[in-house]
Amino acid sequence: MTVIEKLAETYPQLYLDPDRAEKDAYRKVVLEGETPETKELSHFIQHEQDLEETALTPAGKVQVVSLRNRKDYETFVRCMMAAKTGPKEPVPASQGASTLVAFNWARIHEHKRCFFEAQHAAGVADPDWPAEFQRFISVKENYQDLLVVLSWGPYSNITAKMAGQAEESWMESSYSIRKYHELTHVICRRLYPDRIEAIWDELVADAVGIYAAFGRYDAELEKLFLGIREGRYTGGRLENYTDDPQRLAVQVEQMLDRFGVIIGDGKQEPFDLIPMLQEYQNEFCKE
16 A cells, blocks of 8 residues: 555545545535545555655654655645645645644544444443534544655755755755754644744754754755855745845854854754754844
């Protein structure tokens, strides 16, 4: 069984082709637990190196799905988001990773089966499933899953030549950066929910990703990702997080250089960098 086939058993909205199905069809599957009339996955290309794994983080376990084909990544995200945004909503070319919250109706159906079995065994002829259903879904963890979905490709649209690496090694490094970057966002949202700030979060997430990929922090590579050179904004991801990237270029560059000093010689585990760097958030954000 392929990764996509396995996931479709839990998230049947994947059976619907986002180029053909309408939003209402997705809503019936996602919000009402209906089963699609046909179970078809031909809209996915699929790759033998697709991967599903569980990442262990300081904030708990996180399900990670890695899709080698870029089109599959976009199709997957569109299917999973279609009940909310509609299946025609495009995935930006600059987006290489997504954190998704998904309803797990398979878990609800299994709980319903067990509930009726237990009630009948106890002699209850007419179990009150509506009341039990409301009780069950009052705990989000009972029916909601968190998925980190990753694509395969050069990180931040930086070529291997620009990064000073061989093509194959850069693709592997890009995957590591992307994976640890997205997991860092998950960790920060869980452990520091009152301290979310877009630019700072990106700096920290990239720092963890770079460190995980290379065993050290590389401030110059991060400046390349953001489009900063000698205190000037030259075009890059920084503009995704502010309306005035030039105004912040010097401040961000100075903090990236400090990250190099703070992180030091690389004797920590990647996620250990998060609390270490979080100590400097107030200093950065007040400037």
